[in-house]
Amino acid sequence: MSSYTFKPRLWPTIITLPILVCLLLLGNWQVERLDWKLDLISKIEARATSEPVELPQGMADQDELEYLHVTVTGRYDNAAEVTMYSVGPNGEPGYDLYAPLKLTDGRSIIINRGWVPEQIKDQNVRPETLVDGEVTIIGLLRKPWEKLWYGPENDPAGNMWFYGDVNGMAMHMGINAYFPMFLYADKIDSDNGFPVAGRTEFNIVNNHLDYAMTWYGLSIVLIVIYLIAHIRKKEQ
Structure with missing residues (x-):
């Protein structure tokens, strides 16, 4: 052996x-x-599924506020709405609508109201999507994000946005006192029209x-x- x-x-x-x-x-x-x-x-799952809370007065760590379920009340400035290129629920090209909401405490927050298809990007052809008067919006706080190295630049003059520059949007909208995160509106069960809200995905790579x-x-x-x-x- x-x-x-x-x-x-x-x-x-x-x-x-x-x-x-x-x-x-x-x-x-x-x-x-x-x-x-x-x-x-x-x-994050606990924040997103909890009962909505009031928008924080002070600015904490944005990572600690990401996906926080909040409620706000105010009036939209529809004239300041901007559109960001986005793919819709069925893979159809279109745009997410971002509009500033003037809150009752004097601040503003930029709301992602939801998605519309490409053919109704222009406000003039979708007057039914514009909201007047005081409204209460419930949604999830989301952090701004930077341009991908291969992505296009935002074009405020052409109302073509490709990444979430909250400061750039606020400057373009002419608002000064604003909350430095976006609020993505929840979908309302009774609303089956445009814009299509509540499309937040929890893409957390693990x-x-x-x-x-x-x-x-x-x-x-x-x-x-x-x-x-x-x-x-x-x-x-």
């Missing part, structure tokens, strides 16, 4: 050990990130478990290769 011996060599061992430690640390870090992401998802398994898997592969390289058959 053949017998084997394990004889580690100096330089392969010196190279392998720090690589192994790094792989294990990366795996442990992804496990910690997984716990953090699961906690974040739980908090690949940390896959990443952790990858790093741990590479650690196992490294150990197996190291062992194979240093196990030798004993000479008889």
Whole structure:
């Protein structure tokens, strides 16, 4: 019967050990990130499904307010409405309507009222979508976002917006005292017309478990290769 011996060599061992430690640390870090992401998802789901609260007076960490369910009361400035390119419920091209709501406390907040198809982008052909008088809007707070490196620039003059520059929109709308987040209006069950509201998706990527398994898997592969390289058959 053949017998084997394990004889580690100096330089392969010196190279392998720090690589192994790094792989294990990366795996442990992804496990910690997984716990953090699961906690974040739980908090967001709780915020989004809770009873709506009043809009905060002060500005806290926007991450802590993201998807918070709030209620506001005020009047729309329909003349200041802007449109952002968006894909509709059935993949149809169209636009999300953003309009400032002047609140009863003097501030304004920019409301994403919902989506309309491309052919009724112009206000003049959809007067029925404009809301006059005091209204109460319930929806989810959303953070502004920056332009993707490959995306087009916003074109305020042409009323073509492609990313959520809340400060740029506020300047274009001529509002000064405003809440620096968007409010995405909830869908009203009785409203089946345009704009189509309540389309917020919780696209929270959570690949940390896959990443952790990858790093741990590479650690196992490294150990197996190291062992194979240093196990030798004993000479008889």
